[in-house]
Every structure is written in structure tokens, then in C-alpha cells.
Amino acid sequence: MSGSDAFANRGNRDASVVNPRPSGTIDSTRRSGPVGEGRAGDPFLIGEAMTGGYGTGPDILHDCTIAVEQGEIAVIVGPNGAGKSTAMKAVFGMLDLRQGSVRLNGRDITALNPQDRVKAGMGFVPQVNNIFPSLTVQENLEMGAFIRDDDISETMEQVFDLFPAVADKRKQAAGELSGGQRQQVAVSRALMTRPSLLMLDEPTAGVSPIVMDELFDRIIAIARGGLPVLMVEQNARQAMNIADKAYVLVQGRNAHTGTGKELMANEEVRRTFLGG
Amino acid sequence: MDILNALVAFLNFVFIPAASYGAQLALGALGVTLIYGILRFSNFAHGDTMAFGTAIVIILTWGLQGLGVNLGPLPTALLALPLGIALTALLVLGTDRVVYRFYRVNKSAPIIMVMASVGVMFVMNGLTRLLIGVDDQIFTDGARFVIDVRSFRDWSGLDEGLALRTTQVLTLVVAVLVVWALFRFLNRTKSGKAMRAYSDNEDLALLSGIEPERVVRITWIIAAALMVIAGTLYGLDKSFGPFNYFQMLLPIFASAIVGGLGNPVGAIAGGFLVAFSEVAVTYPWRKIVGYLAPDWQPDGLLQLLSTEYKFAVSFMILIAVLLFRPTGLFRGKSV
Numbered sequence: 001m002s003g004s005d006a007f008a009n010r011g012n013r014d015a016s017v018v019n020p021r022p023s024g025t026i027d028s029t030r031r032s033g034p035v036g037e038g039r040a041g042d043p044f045l046i047g048e049a050m051t052g053g054y055g056t057g058p059d060i061l062h063d064c065t066i067a068v069e070q071g072e073i074a075v076i077v078g079p080n081g082a083g084k085s086t087a088m089k090a091v092f093g094m095l096d097l098r099q100g101s102v103r104l105n106g107r108d109i110t111a112l113n114p115q116d117r118v119k120a121g122m123g124f125v126p127q128v129n130n131i132f133p134s135l136t137v138q139e140n141l142e143m144g145a146f147i148r149d150d151d152i153s154e155t156m157e158q159v160f161d162l163f164p165a166v167a168d169k170r171k172q173a174a175g176e177l178s179g180g181q182r183q184q185v186a187v188s189r190a191l192m193t194r195p196s197l198l199m200l201d202e203p204t205a206g207v208s209p210i211v212m213d214e215l216f217d218r219i220i221a222i223a224r225g226g227l228p229v230l231m232v233e234q235n236a237r238q239a240m241n242i243a244d245k246a247y248v249l250v251q252g253r254n255a256h257t258g259t260g261k262e263l264m265a266n267e268e269v270r271r272t273f274l275g276g
Numbered sequence: 277m278d279i280l281n282a283l284v285a286f287l288n289f290v291f292i293p294a295a296s297y298g299a300q301l302a303l304g305a306l307g308v309t310l311i312y313g314i315l316r317f318s319n320f321a322h323g324d325t326m327a328f329g330t331a332i333v334i335i336l337t338w339g340l341q342g343l344g345v346n347l348g349p350l351p352t353a354l355l356a357l358p359l360g361i362a363l364t365a366l367l368v369l370g371t372d373r374v375v376y377r378f379y380r381v382n383k384s385a386p387i388i389m390v391m392a393s394v395g396v397m398f399v400m401n402g403l404t405r406l407l408i409g410v411d412d413q414i415f416t417d418g419a420r421f422v423i424d425v426r427s428f429r430d431w432s433g434l435d436e437g438l439a440l441r442t443t444q445v446l447t448l449v450v451a452v453l454v455v456w457a458l459f460r461f462l463n464r465t466k467s468g469k470a471m472r473a474y475s476d477n478e479d480l481a482l483l484s485g486i487e488p489e490r491v492v493r494i495t496w497i498i499a500a501a502l503m504v505i506a507g508t509l510y511g512l513d514k515s516f517g518p519f520n521y522f523q524m525l526l527p528i529f530a531s532a533i534v535g536g537l538g539n540p541v542g543a544i545a546g547g548f549l550v551a552f553s554e555v556a557v558t559y560p561w562r563k564i565v566g567y568l569a570p571d572w573q574p575d576g577l578l579q580l581l582s583t584e585y586k587f588a589v590s591f592m593i594l595i596a597v598l599l600f601r602p603t604g605l606f607r608g609k610s611v
Contacts, residue, residue: 009385011385011387011390012385012386012387014387015537015602015603016318016529016533016537016598016602017317017318017387017390018316018317018318018385018386018387018390019312019313019316019317019386019537019538021316021475023316023383023386023478024383024478024479024481024482024488025479026479026482026483028482028487028488028489029381114482114483115482115483115485118483118484118485119485124483126479126480126483129477129479129480130480131477131480132472132473132476132477132480132481133476133477134472134475134476135469135472135473135476139469139472139473142466142469143469143470143473143481143484143486144484146466146470146484146485146486147484147485189480189484193485
């Protein structure tokens with residue numbers, strides 16, 4: 001176990017006895033607690049006054065509030081290490097909240113584990129490892145709809161209409177696709193549950209500007225179709241352009257909140273992190 | 277005529293035995309590769325669990341024979357197989373519950389599971405000894421040959437005879453059916469796709485609503501079925517010796533690694549590759565060469581290795597693959 005041992009962990013690198021694929025990071029044994037009542041006048045989704053960190057580690061979020069209204073796009077932006085992805089994970093239940101609550105569609109879901117939040121209507125697209133690479137595109141979508149017992153062909157057609165590039169590759173292994181197409185598959189997979197809220201963790205990370213514009217177009221189309229979208233974005237300027245509501249986080253706290261336009265016009269926001 | 281004789285001798289002594297042995301290895305390697313892909317470790321208890329499952333099938337077979345039940349020309353063991361699989365699956369699920377689940381829940385490093393499986397191997401070995409002892413057991417019944425040497429000679433007029441045993445045909449037929457069913461399950465059914473999805477990306481599978489423990493259970497049940505079927509076919513074809521099954525671990529792992537761990541197609545190809553190499557290297561080719569080149573009188577038997585050293589072949593293949601193509605012929609998916 002000691003770091004000074006040159007042979008430490010050697011067995012785990014021998015792929016002939018140990019599968020080098022990392023194990024899951026989400027604790028699958030965590031059981032959900034009860035679902036509570038929402039509060040009158042709540043937005044569609046609200047993670048209110050969230051304080052917490054990973055496991056027993058230090059708090060990363062401090063009294064952080066994120067909300068999304070029906071049919072709107074909300075973005076979380078901020079400098080590196082501001083806790084953007086952490087805030088989204090907190091909303092999704094992958095973080096131990098010490099204070100605060102998460103309420104979706106009139107219900108308090110703070111005690112639910114991530115799996116059950118998916119069943120409660122959250123569609124989540126992780127930043128990385130967000131597809132099943134050896135499965136075909138179509139199988140990826142089928143797995144997205146795993147919890148559904150009804151006919152999924154209609155949803156699949158809707159998703160293919162939204163992402164024609166994905167439809168063309170439906171028989172191909174998802175791992176063979178380009179970065180932009182993989183992201184489209186990842187979003188498509190999340191849409192297959194017919195979620196009532198779509199959450200995207202940096203969907204444009206590592207894709208070219210053209211692909212990024214196209215992805216943003218699709219995301220706007222999804223939101224205009226009535227599905228609220230909560231998104232973490234690295235490209236703050238573009239994200240604020242399409243956002244109905246933007247949250248600027250700094251060190252795990254709400255620094256600025258407003259519509260995308262307001263924040264773009266805000267002198268301090270521009271100076272500190274939009275680059276003038 | 278000499279070419280025909282050479283061909284018949286080749287079929288009789290090399291091709292047919294290697295094909296049935298290859299099918300048995302392939303079934304074993306499929307189980308190993310499934311566990312590797314889903315549970316992320318190489319299961320060293322595979323050989324001894326095979327022995328245990330086969331021992332159950334043998335005892336059930338004796339029971340059926342005692343009751344006077346038989347399948348005519350087919351071995352009675354086929355009737356005992358389903359119950360044998362069910363009992364072995366229960367045992368394997370119990371093992372998972374008391375041993376492996378603990379490490380899985382604690383997200384232990386997979387090498388710890390490998391070591392735990394070594395412990396399970398010793399326990400399985402002991403259980404098998406308690407159950408049926410250490411002696412070889414022969415439990416084959418039914419018709420012995422589909423084609424026997426004498427009638428083949430009479431029919432063909434060749435000097436060389438050809439024997440095709442019932443168990444060899446049975447091995448190949450059962451292996452084809454099992455592989456077909458397994459691939460259909462993995463590629464067509466929701467549960468099978470969920471298994472592949474889990475092996476690709478555990479977190480995303482969990483978030484998609486796939487229950488990890490259910491995937492693990494299905495994997496163990498399928499692996500148990502593959503183990504018992506492979507073990508029973510091997511026992512019918514040769515004989516049942518608990519120690520042989522332990523030793524089979526090496527060619528089985530060689531097969532899985534040659535094909536690419538985690539890749540079911542690779543496991544099958546690897547099984548046949550190892551089996552054919554083993555038989556080809558340990559077979560004395562003098563007779564066949566004698567037919568093809570009558571003028572050449574070699575001094576030796578033209579046998580590269582004596583049969584006692586057959587496991588060296590697996591070792592050599594393993595080393596060659598690990599040196600030159602560590603991900604295996606079919607590129608293990610997970611590497």
C-alpha cells in the first residue's frame with residue numbers, strides 16, 4: 001500500500017489476469033430514501049443551498065443554488081475548478097449533500113440515488129465515458145431506454161430525426177465514431193428514457209468549433225421542444241448566448257446569476273472571465 | 277490411394293481429436309472470458325469448478341442409470357446435465373455471495389479477486405474430492421461409435437481406419453448449439469445487451485437502469501452452465517479425473533488469452549488454435565509422412581514433443597502471444 005514500494009499495484013497492471021477496465025465509480029449499493037413534497041412556487045428543478053463534497057472529503061459546494069424553469073436552458077459556467085461539474089453531480093445525486101435539497105417537478109428527491117433520479121425523469125450525459133463503445137449506436141439507444149417496458153421505436157425515430165448523423169451510423173459500433181458523433185450518441189442515449197429534464201456535463205468538451213455550433217443548435221432544438229436543459233459549459237461566451245438563465249460559480253459559490261444577456265452585459269463577469 | 281490413406285490417418289489421429297478437444301477448450305475459455313469481461317478478473321477456480329460440476333453430473337448419471345433410465349445411443353449424462361448445471365450455478369452464486377461480492381462492493385483492486393479465486397479453487401478442489409474422490413471415473417454409456425474402424429475399412433477399402441466416437445460428434449454438436457445460443461443471447465436479448473453494456477461502462481450501465489448485481493448473477497449462471505457442459509463433454513470424451521480438470525486451466529487460459537481476453541469470438545478461435553497446436557505437436561507424424569513420401573525413411577517418430585509435455589505447447593503459445601500480440605488475435609475488447 002505504501003507509495004514507496006516499486007512493486008505496489010503491479011498485479012493490477014497485468015492484463016492477462018486482471019481486466020484493466022476501471023470499475024464503476026458510483027456506489028451501486030446506496031439505497032434511495034423517501035421522496036418528499038416539493039414547495040409551492042418552485043421552479044421545475046431546483047438544487048437549493050447545496051453544500052457538500054465527495055465522500056468524507058472537504059466541501060466543494062457552498063450554499064450553491066441552481067434552478068431550471070420548464071422549457072428553458074440553464075447553463076453553469078465559471079473558471080476551472082469552480083465546482084461546475086460538481087454542482088451538476090450534486091443535482092444528480094452523485095455527491096453527498098450536507099445541506100440543501102434538490103426538488104424536481106414538485107417532489108423533493110434529495111434522498112434518491114442517481115439510478116432512481118433517472119427513473120424520476122432526469123436524463124444525465126456525463127462529460128466522459130458517456131457511451132457504450134463496443135455496442136452499436138442502436139444498441140446504445142436501446143440501453144438508454146433500458147428502464148422502459150413499452151415500445152421504444154417511436155422515441156428512437158424522434159432521436160434519429162434530431163440527430164440524422166447518428167441515424168446513418170445506427171449499425172456501427174459507437175466507439176468507432178468521431179468525437180462529435182459520440183456526443184450526439186451520448187445525448188441521444190439520455191433522451192431515450194423520455195426524461196423531463198436533460199442534464200449535460202460539458203457536451204462540447206474536445207470537439208471542434210463547427211461541431212460545437214451544431215451541438216448547440218441541437219440543444220436549442222431540444223429545449224424549444226419543451227424539454228428543460230441544464231448544462232455545464234467550458235465555452236462560457238457561446239453558452240451564455242443560448243442560455244435563458246446562467247449561473248456563474250466561483251469556488252463552489254454562486255457568484256453571479258441572471259439571464260445570459262444580463263451576464264454578458266455585466267462588466268465584472270466580462271472582465272473576470274469572458275476575457276474583456 | 278496413399279494420399280487418401282494419409283488424409284484418413286490425419287482425420288483420425290489429428291483432426292477429429294483436436295476438433296473435439298478444441299470445442300471443449302472453447303467452452304471453457306468462453307466462461308473465463310465472460311467472467312473477465314464482466315467481473316474484471318481471471319477466475320482461477322474455473323478448472324476445479326468444472327470438476328465439481330462434472331462430479332455432480334456423474335453422480336446424477338449413476339442415479340439415472342440405477343433407475344434404468346437411458347437415452348439409447350446417447351450418453352445418459354445428457355439427461356443429468358440440466359440439473360447438474362442448476363446445482364453448480366447455485367454453488368457458484370453462493371460463492372459469489374460469500375467471497376466475491378464483498379470485494380466488489382468495496383471496489384477492491386481486481387488482483388485481490390484473482391487471489392480470492394485461487395482460494396475458491398482450493399475449496400472447490402476439496403469439495404470435489406469429498407463428493408467423488410480422486411480416482412478417474414468413466415460414466416460414458418450409449419453407443420460408442422458413429423463410425424468404427426472396421427466398418428470404415430470394409431466400406432472404403434483403405435488400409436487406414438477411421439473412428440468417429442459418439443462423444444466426439446456430441447461434443448461438436450453441443451458446442452455449436454451452446455455457442456449459437458450464447459451469441460444470440462448476448463446480441464439479441466435485452467439482458468445480453470445489458471451484460472455487454474455493463475462490461476463496456478459500468479457507471480453508464482448503472483445510470484441506464486441496468487442493475488449491476490443482476491448482470492453479475494446472469495454472468496455466473498452462464499459461466500456455470502459453460503463450465504458444467506465443457507467438463508461433462510470432456511469427461512465423456514476422455515475420462516473424469518479431478519486433477520485433469522485442474523490442469524485444463526492452463527490450456528483454457530491460453531485459449532482465452534490467445535483469442536483476446538474479454539472477446540467471446542476470440543475464446544472460441546483460441547480454443548481450437550490451442551487444441552490443434554497441442555495435438556499437432558504431440559502427434560507422431562511418421563505414419564502420415566510415410567504415406568506421402570514413401571521413399572523417405574526417417575529415424576524417429578517425427579513427434580516434436582512427447583504427450584507428457586503437451587502443456588508446454590500452451591505455455592509456448594501463451595508466451596508468444598504475450599510477447600508479440602498481448603491483446604490477443606481478436607483484440608480483447610477491454611484492453
